[in-house]
Amino acid sequence: MPEPHLLAADADRAAVVTRLDASLADGRLTLPEYEDRAARAHGARTYGELAELTTDLPDPVPTPARTRPQRSAVHQAVHQAVHGGAWHGAWDRDLRTAWTGWAATAVLVVGIWLVSVLATGDLQYPWPVWVVGPWGAVLLARTVGEHRRRELST
Known part of the structure; x- marks a missing residue:
């Protein structure tokens, strides 16, 4: 996060709440903890206030990008004929x-x-x-x- 004294934007607050959502879903936070942190996130003014809410949570694990399997030429031709x-x-x-x-x-x-x-x-x-x-x-x-x-x- 940027310097703690800088003002946070709505998008920054939403990103923290999304991270809190994931932590609640993973079982890292109880519902009362989540509700408290989410309310504090919505009311946070600076990056420092937002950072306090996630310091004890692990960094989110990036999900690998899904790749489509390569289609054979026959499969592509059939796909084009059906869906084209x-x-x-x-x-x-x-x-x-x-x-x-x-x-x-x-x-x-x-x-x-x-x-x-x-x-x-x-x-x-x-x-x-x-x-x-x-x-x-x-x-x-x-x-x-x-x-x-x-x-x-x-």
Whole structure:
């Protein structure tokens, strides 16, 4: 840590609390000790006050970086064929997740509506359209917009 008399920032206080969290999880601190130290960390003004809170704790052990195993050329080609195309990237994963949620909800509400129609024998108002319709329209607009943006950027 920098010199003890220098003022600490919010990020410094958060880093100490994160270290205290890990020590609590490891069993090095009891809950009352953790609560006391975390409260003092949030109220600390200087690096010296923060350093006092972790002097009896071991230095954190860095976790080794995970490396992906090398893929064979065949595996890469299959991966590209399956996962390539229109659905790739973080934005597309978000879209795919959103569409999956929409489809699951659509199946659920249409199923509920269908059971109620079969149970009563009356053809009821198709209310599921108000649940899945607007949501689907927004998702469709996002999907089309993303595909157009990709076409323009290539």
